[in-house]
Amino acid sequence: MTTMLNKKVDFPVLNTTMRGNDLVYLDNAATTQKPKSVLETMNHFLTKENGTVNRGVYFLSQEATKKCDDSRKSIQLFLNAASEKEIIFVKGTTEAINLVAYSYGELLKAGDEILITELEHHANIVPWQQLCLRRGCILKVAPITDDGHLDLNEFKKLLSSKTKLVSFCHISNSIGTINPAKEMIKLAKEVGAKVMIDGAQAVSHLKVDVQDLDCDFYAFSGHKCFGPTGIGVLYGKEALLEKMPPFMTGGDMIETVSFQSSSFAELPRKFEAGTPAIVEIIGLGEAIKYMNSLDFTEIQEYEQKLLNLAQEKLGELDVRLIGPTHTKAAIVSFVVNGVHAHDVGTILDMEGIAVRVGHHCTQPLMKRYKVSSTIRASFCFYNNMDDVDALVRGLKKVREFLG
Numbered sequence: 261m262t263t264m265l266n267k268k269v270d271f272p273v274l275n276t277t278m279r280g281n282d283l284v285y286l287d288n289a290a291t292t293q294k295p296k297s298v299l300e301t302m303n304h305f306l307t308k309e310n311g312t313v314n315r316g317v318y319f320l321s322q323e324a325t326k327k328c329d330d331s332r333k334s335i336q337l338f339l340n341a342a343s344e345k346e347i348i349f350v351k352g353t354t355e356a357i358n359l360v361a362y363s364y365g366e367l368l369k370a371g372d373e374i375l376i377t378e379l380e381h382h383a384n385i386v387p388w389q390q391l392c393l394r395r396g397c398i399l400k401v402a403p404i405t406d407d408g409h410l411d412l413n414e415f416k417k418l419l420s421s422k423t424k425l426v427s428f429c430h431i432s433n434s435i436g437t438i439n440p441a442k443e444m445i446k447l448a449k450e451v452g453a454k455v456m457i458d459g460a461q462a463v464s465h466l467k468v469d470v471q472d473l474d475c476d477f478y479a480f481s482g483h484k485c486f487g488p489t490g491i492g493v494l495y496g497k498e499a500l501l502e503k504m505p506p507f508m509t510g511g512d513m514i515e516t517v518s519f520q521s522s523s524f525a526e527l528p529r530k531f532e533a534g535t536p537a538i539v540e541i542i543g544l545g546e547a548i549k550y551m552n553s554l555d556f557t558e559i560q561e562y563e564q565k566l567l568n569l570a571q572e573k574l575g576e577l578d579v580r581l582i583g584p585t586h587t588k589a590a591i592v593s594f595v596v597n598g599v600h601a602h603d604v605g606t607i608l609d610m611e612g613i614a615v616r617v618g619h620h621c622t623q624p625l626m627k628r629y630k631v632s633s634t635i636r637a638s639f640c641f642y643n644n645m646d647d648v649d650a651l652v653r654g655l656k657k658v659r660e661f662l663g
């Protein structure tokens with residue numbers, strides 16, 4: 261490998277040991293580690309500047325409000341959204357999808373169709389199922405091919421004037437497939453459907469431009485892109501958000517309240533009921549600043565090299581790779597022949613190697629591949645070739661222990 265980004269130095273956790281070994285962190289699809297700048301910013305705010313937002317006339321409150329506003333602005337620019345009004349703070353991708361399922365769902369009627377794909381995380385399945393139960397809509401699922409890519413012909417066939425919303429992951433958390441988002445959006449728009457993208461896995465790997473994509477909604481979680489847990493973003497086109505009723509109601513999202521009725525605040529606050537996750541919003545703003553310092557083209561090239569190396573080396577072992585081998589993010593899902601995934605994960609953990617084992621919140625996708633669980637190694641730009649070697653060494657130990 262020619263380039264080594266050598267970014268581990270920015271992430272304190274990555275310089276610790278685990279069970280007597282250097283930590284090899286390969287569970288980035290579950291959550292990413294946080295750079296020093298994010299940790300320090302959050303700690304500084306809580307120890308020196310803590311105050312609530314939007315209410316106080318005093319300095320601390322005004323500063324907190326300004327910092328949250330700045331964070332929203334950075335996210336707008338990061339996604340290339342047309343306006344700050346289009347950036348709604350939520351708890352994470354799950355809440356963002358639920359918000360759309362409830363609120364946009366209020367505009368749907370019995371018989372309307374929602375189209376998802378076989379690749380989806382439970383967070384992009386269950387909210388739509390529940391919407392269908394509430395309103396009599398119909399959930400359709402576009403299949404994938406055996407090699408883990410969306411079957412575009414089948415996708416096209418499932419689109420019709422009845423399709424009111426298409427929701428799909430930008431990148432599959434389970435097998436790494438990168439969906440042809442622009443093409444899918446164009447096809448969905450041809451039948452007049454709105455499009456939601458679950459970007460939980462994409463923002464840390466790809467440069468996302470919501471105007472270029474022309475999606476109606478885009479969701480991501482802070483903790484999967486170097487920020488804290490408990491904060492995420494729903495991007496929505498302003499005109500559409502204006503038409504949608506509020507999701508949750510209460511303080512902060514209102515303009516006036518009487519016992520008879522209430523009127524709601526302007527966007528984005530119409531969708532932000534209650535005291536927001538202030539320090540998390542500020543931490544996410546710092547994570548965005550960190551990502552802005554990175555060259556995403558370089559990151560993609562580097563991660564592809566890690567991926568190729570991992571796939572090549574795993575290919576030499578007695579394992580079965582699950583899902584695509586190309587047009588994918590640096591996520592490798594596999595089973596070790598004859599050994600339960602949980603046993604593999606436990607032995608790797610003894611070596612200080614953190615991987616995810618299980619169904620990765622994609623039970624229908626596991627069923628598609630006729631497995632109950634896989635081992636998933638998900639890489640990030642701060643991983644390096646040594647981490648791939650450590651994984652391979654760990655897997656050889658699994659064989660030694662378990663035959």
Ligand SMILES: Cc1ncc(COP(=O)(O)O)c(C=O)c1O
Binds near residue numbers: 481
């Ligand atoms: C593709 C995808 N969608 C949605 C989610 C849910 O994200 P969160 O748990 O942060 O709400 C995840 C988390 O693993 C994910 O990978």
